[in-house]
Amino acid sequence: MKLNISKSNLAEALPEVLKVIASRSSIPILAGILIVAQKDTVEFFGTDLETSICVRCAGLVEEEGRVVVPGKIFNDIVRSLPESSVLLETEDEMLSIRSQQAHFIIRTLNTDEFAHFPEIEGTQSIVLPASTIKDMVNKVSKVVSRDETRAVLTAILVIIEENTIKMVATDGYRLAMSEQQTEAKTSEKFEILVPGKVFNDVVNMVLPKENIEITLTTNQIQFSCENITLVTRRIEGNYPNYRQLIPTEFNTSVILVREEMIAAVKRAALLAFNNAALKMTVSVEDSALTIAASAQDYGQAEENVMVKIEGDDNFIAVNPNYLLDGLSVMSSEFITLEIVESMKPGVMTSEEENFTYLFMPVRST
Numbered sequence: 001m002k003l004n005i006s007k008s009n010l011a012e013a014l015p016e017v018l019k020v021i022a023s024r025s026s027i028p029i030l031a032g033i034l035i036v037a038q039k040d041t042v043e044f045f046g047t048d049l050e051t052s053i054c055v056r057c058a059g060l061v062e063e064e065g066r067v068v069v070p071g072k073i074f075n076d077i078v079r080s081l082p083e084s085s086v087l088l089e090t091e092d093e094m095l096s097i098r099s100q101q102a103h104f105i106i107r108t109l110n111t112d113e114f115a116h117f118p119e120i121e122g123t124q125s126i127v128l129p130a131s132t133i134k135d136m137v138n139k140v141s142k143v144v145s146r147d148e149t150r151a152v153l154t155a156i157l158v159i160i161e162e163n164t165i166k167m168v169a170t171d172g173y174r175l176a177m178s179e180q181q182t183e184a185k186t187s188e189k190f191e192i193l194v195p196g197k198v199f200n201d202v203v204n205m206v207l208p209k210e211n212i213e214i215t216l217t218t219n220q221i222q223f224s225c226e227n228i229t230l231v232t233r234r235i236e237g238n239y240p241n242y243r244q245l246i247p248t249e250f251n252t253s254v255i256l257v258r259e260e261m262i263a264a265v266k267r268a269a270l271l272a273f274n275n276a277a278l279k280m281t282v283s284v285e286d287s288a289l290t291i292a293a294s295a296q297d298y299g300q301a302e303e304n305v306m307v308k309i310e311g312d313d314n315f316i317a318v319n320p321n322y323l324l325d326g327l328s329v330m331s332s333e334f335i336t337l338e339i340v341e342s343m344k345p346g347v348m349t350s351e352e353e354n355f356t357y358l359f360m361p362v363r364s365t
Helices: 007-018 071-080 130-143 196-205 258-271 320-328
Strands: 002-006 032-038 041-047 051-058 060-063 065-070 085-091 094-099 102-107 124-129 155-170 174-195 211-216 220-224 228-233 252-257 278-283 288-295 299-306 308-311 314-318 334-339 346-350 355-359
Touching: 002 007, 007 032, 007 041, 007 051, 007 071, 007 085, 032 060, 032 071, 065 071, 065 102, 071 094, 071 102, 124 130, 124 155, 124 174, 130 155, 130 174, 130 196, 130 211, 130 320, 155 196, 174 196, 174 211, 174 228, 174 320, 196 228, 252 258, 258 278, 258 288, 258 299, 258 320, 258 334, 314 320, 314 334, 320 355
Parallel strands: none
Antiparallel strands: 002 060, 002 085, 032 041, 032 065, 041 051, 051 228, 085 094, 094 102, 124 211, 155 174, 174 355, 211 220, 220 228, 252 308, 252 334, 278 288, 278 314, 288 299, 334 346, 346 355
């Protein structure tokens, strides 16, 4: 194999592949990147056996071929090179890397041991705007669980029906739901569980102006765009009934300015050590939401936020970090906070964004 490729193309492709490969695996081949050169295209493959990726870019191929290189070492070398073209050439079991006066030779891995990239024949497929998918994933991904013992909670539930896309995520303590309309229509309902980390990686790889094609098989999902194809496993299991979790009736509804709320919560949280409860009290008479926190041996913080209230006086105590996670992914100037009572979930919504964020209360003394 012999080819010339720009450093910029390498520097864009390799980090995307590194997101997938198993860099800490005891199996060396899983920490490798397969480079395939043919015609004027260079493909970079990576896999951890559950997720596989192919990133394509242009290159001047003098001799076609394939080689597997240690991913992290190869990426570190590329990052150190000057902004120029890079000559890659195989020599027996070594890869020569040249750029201006810099020259590296690294040992390659056995290409026969590298897993074949999955070639799937989908049962369902739909093309969606990357900007829409990116916005929705960014809104719900913060509440995806990291507890691998409850696999379904590490996923984002995606439902596509007619021209509506819905995404839901929960870790058992809070729940986020985003809903958007799209011009793309599907004749039959999509309902899949996508690994949250993988979905987050996918949307960060794709430019907003592109489209993403989602193809489903019985046990796999393929994401395709202009230069990237990624295949991952579907997570199996029954997702919690999110509709049942979201209250439909509230005793108190509060309309507030999002930026003012974020600033007030951050200030009060300075005295909410170790995720201690942040207490929120709604006063109809004062048209105010009082946010308070206290820490033994240190003191207390309290701040009033002027709000518009419908309903009764109320109180709820929350984890301040969970509250900020919900506020931070919204972009609307005004949001609505709804409370049933102190020991039932609170809900923040933005009708403008079709976004709902539920948080469980915590006990407060």
